Amino acid sequence: MPQPPEPARRATAAEVARLAGVSPAVVSYVLNEGPRPVAPATAERVREAVRQLDYRPNRAARALRVGSTGMVGLVLPSVTNPFFAAFSEAFQAAAHDEGLAVITASSDAVPDREQELVESLPRHGIDGVVVATVMHLTGRPPAVAPGVPTVVVNAPFPVPGVHALGPDTRQGAELAVEHLLTVHGHRSVAMVSGEVAAERPVARELGWQQALAAAGAEPGPVVRVPFERSGGQDAAAELLALPNRPTAVFATSDAQAFGLLHGLWSAGVRVPEDVAVVGFDGTDDGAYAVPPLTSARQPVAAMAEAALDALRQPAGESHRLFALDLVVRTSCGCPGA
Amino acid sequence: MPQPPEPARRATAAEVARLAGVSPAVVSYVLNEGPRPVAPATAERVREAVRQLDYRPNRAARALRVGSTGMVGLVLPSVTNPFFAAFSEAFQAAAHDEGLAVITASSDAVPDREQELVESLPRHGIDGVVVATVMHLTGRPPAVAPGVPTVVVNAPFPVPGVHALGPDTRQGAELAVEHLLTVHGHRSVAMVSGEVAAERPVARELGWQQALAAAGAEPGPVVRVPFERSGGQDAAAELLALPNRPTAVFATSDAQAFGLLHGLWSAGVRVPEDVAVVGFDGTDDGAYAVPPLTSARQPVAAMAEAALDALRQPAGESHRLFALDLVVRTSCGCPGA
């Protein structure tokens, strides 16, 4: 009768060794499959002892000895933003596949808090940290923790001294706006963009301007609001107050697009009949928007894996851009399924 | 000129001690403010050395010695669900205030994966784990890791052997349904509920039935779908296919309510004119729904703090229910702001 063997105290490797009649070294060899070979019979005895004592290696001890913890940090602006929620999910899945645990923390999109977290997470003896930056708010990159591999994601441009990656905002914006122009024949496309440090080039706007130029259309108005639903809602008010309203608007994030949709709706403006909208991110949430949101989709899974990869790269500077594809739903004016 | 002093290798306490001209013990005393007093002047010398070497204590070593890591685990079904995203945010904030780091993992609402995570997180030398359970799917509670303080949240009923807490679903449902009955005069209220293990009492349904009974109305139809947007969308189809449609529906989560709203909208059914809806969770996302969602709100911050608290409690069994309040928006039929 398998009596639940409950030593409140965890068993140690030494105890396993004693029970199996071997030395602690052998226990280690068996559990880590190396670095020395062990006779099959001995190995089996060890495994049996492990089972009997419900032995789990003490990670702290292992980390102390080996110098690596099997944990990575993830700093996000907010998990309440559907894009970051999706990224978090994808990153955790990727990490889990490699046996890594993820320590998550939210910066609330405030640069100082982002900085604080990037500094404090490594105290927990982390193997690396990936930060979804909001640095564009300050123009100053997050000062990375010395000695801790750091990669910056959601970075549309290179970050000095670290591996960085992000969406190809130029291509994505162009994709979105071109759709509005080409298939729906809009001529006046507004843009609701995020707050951006003054001195930085704003790639998302470049893509938008290029698509407009290619179609021979004039750039429409641009309104800058935070990367949140509430920002999008404010943008709707601003846009509607304009002397001549745009007939379409491109939002630089799905969160903003959702707020925009809401603001338009409460003002009695119909989407897409009165104004078309397309977003940027391509989150699944968009499928449930009213109306369903057409949006340029970021390859979240690929980006998550790339981030994990970059963590292992020797320190250095790099920047990798990811192409987006358009998920067409109905907010742009396309017919529903 | 402050030359960035870059020893790629982290300084150790011993090095700090040497630089400050004291023993390692004193360094420890200063950093941990105890357990022995240190002369102010000495303490200052130590702090200066810490600064100079950019010393950060090695958490793994500390954990090994002290037996506690300052990390807690958080297992959620999905951070893509707005309620869990909000809970995660609140929990991280609470943990951060106490200097704790949070290791997060998503179970995707599959019980086996939940189980796996509850077992694997403690390997990382965690001080405790809180799991937002989906056990109602199986009726079987998550087998908690032996020796690791565990608390279950989102648990509407007690869980054998552990501290648990959750929303007072009876009260919350009653609140929501009573509003529909009393202020809006509905007589036929449907419910879209979650999938539930057959043998469990379903408190959310009790509250609903009680409110209905108090108003002298008949219970309407109930449809069971997963706790996700997609579930809510399916529910809409089911409800609309019914011979006599309810005039109002209560959804047991905001995620379901969002899907429901979407499904109703695509079928051309107006909310609240044709059918009123109220949700359960009271997430901020509801404010941006079309139309804005009236919903029973869970006290997320209080629950997060209580969960952290319960982690420190001596092992045992308890169950704490949290009351909800109604956030009234317009999906119920109330006028907009």
Place this chain on the structure above:
DNA sequence: GTGAAAGCGCTAACAT
């Protein structure tokens, strides 16, 4: 193929 032993960096008795 297996064992003995050193030591990762820190804390907390226990000495002084």
Place this chain on the structure above:
DNA sequence: ATGTTAGCGCTTTCAC
């Protein structure tokens, strides 16, 4: 008030 020192549990070199 400060210093000495013994481990926490694990991995791994080195000897056998």
